Amino acid sequence: MTIRTRFAPSPTGYLHVGGARTALFSWLYARKHGGQFILRIEDTDLERSSAESVNAILEGMTWLGLTYDEGPFYQTKRFDRYKEVIEQLMKQGDAYYCYCSKEELDAMREEQRANKQKPRYDGRCRHRTEPRPDVQPVIRFKNPTEGSVIVKDVIRGNVEFSNRELDDLIIARPDGTPTYNLTVVVDDMDMKLTHVIRGDDHLNNSPRQINLYHALGAEPPVFAHVPMILGDDGARLSKRHGAVSVMSYRDQGYLPEALLNYLVRLGWSHGDQEVFSLDEMTQLFDIEDVNKAASSFNPEKLLWLNQQYIKNSSPEHVASHLSWHLGQLGIDPAQGPELTEVVKTQQERAKTLVEMANNSAFFYTEVTEYDEKAANKNLNEASLPLLEDMRTRLENVSEWLAEPVHAEVKACSEANAVGMGKVAQPIRVAITGNTVSPPLDITLALLGRERTLRAISKAIQWIKDRA
Secondary structure: OOOEEEEOOOOOOOOEHHHHHHHHHHHHHHHHOOOEEEEEEOOOOOOOOOHHHHHHHHHHHHHHOOOOOEEEEEHHHOHHHHHHHHHHHHHHOOEEEEOOOHHHHHHHHHHHHHOOOOOOOOOOOOOOOOOOOOOOOEEEEOOOOOOEEEEEEOOOEEEEEEHHHOOOOEEEOOOOOEOHHHHHHHHHHHOOOOEEEEEHHHHHHHHHHHHHHHHOOOOOOEEEEEOOEEOOOOOEOOHHHOOOEHHHHHHOOOOHHHHHHHHHOOOOOOOOOOOOOHHHHHHHOOHHHOOOOOEEOOHHHHHHHHHHHHHHOOHHHHHHHHHHHHHHOOOOOOOOOOHHHHHHHHOOOOOOHHHHHHHHHHHOOOOOOOOHHHHHHHOOOOOHHHHHHHHHHHHOOOOOOHHHHHHHHHHHHHHOOOOHHHHHHHHHHHHHOOOOOOOHHHHHHHHOHHHHHHHHHHHHHHHHHHO
16 A cells, blocks of 8 residues: 555645645655555635645645655535535435524534534434525535544544534535535645644534545545644644745755754654754655643744754755755855855854854955944054054965964964954954954955954054044
8 A cells, every 4th residue: 555645735825834744744745655645625614725825835744854755636626526426425325415594503503502412413404305485505414413423543542423413514615616624625635645744723624524534435545634733822823923935944044954843843752853854854754753741832942953954964964954044145145255265164163043043144244334332443543554464464365275374363363462362352343343243264264364353444544543
């Protein structure tokens, strides 16, 4: 049997971390077993679905690297198929027209609540033979009234539902458009899905869907209902906890692998290991090992993981993502030092790519102003002769490399009987605008002779103008 899984988001908003984790679990399971991963867009909610949300989902999947083997399939392009199945259910006697008005249904539920009963449709139109004039009916599935349904869930075990507790769900609206529970069953059946991995908020839909599968003579897939993600306060994850668009994590400077690594650990573990490559995730992950309990989202842990990935990934990989962030600052990374070399100087320092981009901007754009505190301390009358001495020395460096540059800084400090920091810090402020940079000799080597001398000359002039 070939394993086939899917991710089936509704395009009514962005791709959030909960959806991304479901997609990841489905993707990993398919990849582990040499199967296929399918992307389906469940866009039958015509009022709330939007092209912008579809684009946000596709963009998020691409950024995360969760490539799909088939799709994206759109439910709105399958209405003829759903209509065919609804007609089949009607002919079989497994579905019927319901002419109840909203007012009737509300009154029915109020009466049930007053009698301390569970509000549910009571099947009053099941045996109606005559249509009601001037009423556009819905179509309901005739759910079995006896026995029970067992949802075989690989995470939760068997979950039993009494058919008496399941009312006759609507499978077609008055305008004929199909509803979620019908479309998802038809799609999963037609796409020959073997495993449905989804959030546990869908668990209550499963018994109804299983009854639909049986009515259509199909075998239900294996279900895995993944527990929800909570905020650190125990409440359901929301925007205030950081439940924002997946793409906002890109904007904040996270590497996609760091986010994937964090998401896979929300509900799954392998011993005490914290950091997993994508290959390790694929090899080790099993949906049956996912915990039943909800997981808590911890932004600090995600930030720590991101720092590990920035530090330990290849400079070329980090550079490929850093380039976009420099572009957001209006910087063309082609107009300056080789980006991979810049990354090498910054990998040990940065927690996010935004931080790295800001700290690397001076490599590509000349400083237009100095941090006031840094300038007052380091660009003054005491540092003026040191800067002038260093300018002369650097003008005469024959080979512009880190080692000769370092030798001149050392020689200047010895000649002027000051510590090396007294020489290095004014230069650092001159080239970066503040007191933070990678090792000065490596920084100047990357910056180049011309840019370095120009920045030192500008700082010298700035000191003289203030005198």
